Amino acid sequence: MILSYPSERMARKKLEKLRRRIKEKGTILVAFSGGVDSGFLLSVAHEAQAENVLAVTIDSELFPKRELEHVKGFLNHAGIAYKIIPSYPLRNEDFAMNPYNRCYYCKKFFSQILKAVAAEEGITTIAEGVTLSDFDEYRPGIAASKEEGIWHPMAEVGITKPEVRQMAKEIGLPFWDKPSNSCLATRIEYGERITVDKLEMIAAAENFLMDNNGFRQVRVRLYRGAIARIEVDKHELKRFFNTETRDNIVKGLKKLGFNYVSIDLKGYRSGSMGEIATKI
Numbered sequence: 001m002i003l004s005y006p007s008e009r010m011a012r013k014k015l016e017k018l019r020r021r022i023k024e025k026g027t028i029l030v031a032f033s034g035g036v037d038s039g040f041l042l043s044v045a046h047e048a049q050a051e052n053v054l055a056v057t058i059d060s061e062l063f064p065k066r067e068l069e070h071v072k073g074f075l076n077h078a079g080i081a082y083k084i085i086p087s088y089p090l091r092n093e094d095f096a097m098n099p100y101n102r103c104y105y106c107k108k109f110f111s112q113i114l115k116a117v118a119a120e121e122g123i124t125t126i127a128e129g130v131t132l133s134d135f136d137e138y139r140p141g142i143a144a145s146k147e148e149g150i151w152h153p154m155a156e157v158g159i160t161k162p163e164v165r166q167m168a169k170e171i172g173l174p175f176w177d178k179p180s181n182s183c184l185a186t187r188i189e190y191g192e193r194i195t196v197d198k199l200e201m202i203a204a205a206e207n208f209l210m211d212n213n214g215f216r217q218v219r220v221r222l223y224r225g226a227i228a229r230i231e232v233d234k235h236e237l238k239r240f241f242n243t244e245t246r247d248n249i250v251k252g253l254k255k256l257g258f259n260y261v262s263i264d265l266k267g268y269r270s271g272s273m274g275e276i277a278t279k280i
Helices: 008-024 036-052 065-078 102-121 131-136 142-147 159-168 196-212 233-242 243-253
Strands: 028-031 053-059 082-086 125-127 218-221 227-232 260-261
Touching: 008 196, 008 218, 028 036, 036 065, 036 159, 053 102, 053 125, 082 102, 102 125, 102 142, 131 159, 142 260, 159 260, 196 218, 196 227, 196 243, 227 233, 227 243, 233 243, 243 260
Parallel strands: 028 053, 028 125, 053 082, 227 260
Antiparallel strands: 218 227
C-alpha cells in the first residue's frame, strides 16, 4: 500500500506499528460504533487476523437508529463476525442526571458490557477507536475505559483523527469521509435530565435536517425550555439566509416539540458542549 500525502513515511510507520501490536494481542474484541475511527481500527484488525476478531456494537436509546442500520450493513458486507448488544444506560441514575462527567458513567457501563462479552467469548483484549486527537477534547469517558482495561491502540501509536481519515481512504474503508457522530446524549445541556423523549426528539430533528433539507454534518443541541441550537458545517451556514429554508426548518422543529430554534453562527465543532464544561 502506498500512502500519498505529507508525512506519508511517518503515517506508514504508524499503520505498520498498529498492525504489529494488534497481531501480538491474539484474540481481540473491537468496539464498533459505526464511525470512521472505530471502523478503521476494526478494518485493520480484521485484515491482520480476521478469525480472531469480533466486532461488538452496543445498542441503546443513545444510539441513532440510522447508525445501527449502517453498522449492520457494513459488518455483513465485510464478513466480520459481530454481536449487537442491547443496553439501557438511562437506568443508571448517575448518568441520567446528566452531570458534567456523564460520559464517565456511560463509558464505565459500556466497558463492563464489553468485558462481559469478551469473557464469554474467551477474548483476551478489548480495543476501541480512541485517537491521539481525542485527548485534546473534554473526554471524561476515556478515563473510565482505561480504568476498565480497554486498549486504545491508535492513541498508543500516535495516530490522529486526520491521519485516520486519510489512512481509512487508502485502505478502502467505504465510509472514510463519513461525518463524525456521537451518542445522542451529547446534544443535551448538562444538568438537564436525559430522557427517551428528549433523545427521540433530537434524533428526529437531525433526521429532518439531513433527509428533508440536505445537511450533511448536523447537531441539534437541546437546552432547557426546549430550545434547539443547530450546528452545521460552516460552508452550509449560508443556506439559513434563504427565508424559505429557514422557515421550513423552524416549522419542522417546532412540530417535533421545540419551542425555540436557533442557529450557532460558529458552525459545527465536535464536543461543543464540553466548551462550557471545561470552564466550570
